[in-house]
Amino acid sequence: MALMSACLMTLVPVSTAVAGGFEMEPANNDISNQASLQRGAKYYMNYCLGCHSLEHVRYQRLSDDLGIPEDQFLEMLAFTGDDLGDMVKIGMPADQAEDWFGGVAPPDLTLVARSRGTDWIYNFLRSFYVDGETLTGTNNKVLENTAMPHVLWSLQGLQKATYEEDADGNEVFAGFETVREGRLSPREYDRVARDITNFLDYVGEPIRFERQRMGVWVLAFIGVFIFFAWLLKREYWRDIK
Numbered sequence: 001m002a003l004m005s006a007c008l009m010t011l012v013p014v015s016t017a018v019a020g021g022f023e024m025e026p027a028n029n030d031i032s033n034q035a036s037l038q039r040g041a042k043y044y045m046n047y048c049l050g051c052h053s054l055e056h057v058r059y060q061r062l063s064d065d066l067g068i069p070e071d072q073f074l075e076m077l078a079f080t081g082d083d084l085g086d087m088v089k090i091g092m093p094a095d096q097a098e099d100w101f102g103g104v105a106p107p108d109l110t111l112v113a114r115s116r117g118t119d120w121i122y123n124f125l126r127s128f129y130v131d132g133e134t135l136t137g138t139n140n141k142v143l144e145n146t147a148m149p150h151v152l153w154s155l156q157g158l159q160k161a162t163y164e165e166d167a168d169g170n171e172v173f174a175g176f177e178t179v180r181e182g183r184l185s186p187r188e189y190d191r192v193a194r195d196i197t198n199f200l201d202y203v204g205e206p207i208r209f210e211r212q213r214m215g216v217w218v219l220a221f222i223g224v225f226i227f228f229a230w231l232l233k234r235e236y237w238r239d240i241k
């Protein structure tokens with residue numbers, strides 16, 4: 001009995017240590033939500049494109065797929081001087097960018113949703129926190145010591161990480177605490193993070209988007225076909241009876 005409770009005692013701290021650490025929340029994004037994709041594209045152009053290209057995507061494609069009128073799109077792009085036929089690339093040369101960010105060039109994000117996963121991106125965008133020891137003044141719970149600055153801070157505000165001691169006396173992450181309010185409420189900011197994640201999910205596999213749209217037509221076709229087949233069957237059976 002004593003042995004059994006000793007075993008349990010050693011198990012308990014392990015589980016609290018896991019529960020006390022940073023936990024990801026599901027992104028719950030939906031690439032069939034066009035309004036969300038449109039917002040995500042807009043945020044991306046405004047807040048991310050300065051550093052991150054989408055090398056395999058053309059603006060024209062985004063405009064067509066996301067249903068953003070061309071003139072609106074050109075307005076969004078006015079400051080980059082790009083044309084709709086261009087690939088989504090950034091203005092700064094990669095080697096210079098590398099110098100600016102302490103040896104880490106901002107990567108192309110075309111495939112990041114596939115390599116990291118959508119939950120990762122969503123939580124990455126939500127978990128920047130103030131840290132005086134980094135170059136950028138912020139750190140990140142998902143990508144520790146990231147070279148990326150918290151570019152959305154004016155929307156989210158600034159938060160600090162709080163810690164507590166677990167049963168073993170180890171410091172574990174306990175949660176975030178707002179130190180400066182942003183323009184958006186936490187819920188609104190989560191939606192921004194979800195919209196951007198959604199946009200990157202779509203960008204990683206635009207073909208899936210097409211498949212989904214094709215799927216609707218295929219189903220509609222099958223529906224119509226079944227209807228006519230049923231009419232035909234009814235016709236035949238009338239003669240037989």
Ligand code: HEC
Pocket residue numbers: 043044047048049050051052101104105106107109112115116121124125143145146147148149151152196
């Ligand atoms: C000022 C430049 C800059 C801007 C603007 C910027 N980033 Fe970054 N980003 C970086 C750098 C530098 C890295 C590399 C970080 C590292 O590896 O530590 C990075 C890394 C990332 C990564 C991780 C990639 C990976 O797989 O390691 C994601 C995702 C990302 N950024 C998303 C975004 C999004 C979304 C936005 C817009 C809301 C954005 N970034 C705006 C500089 C920037």
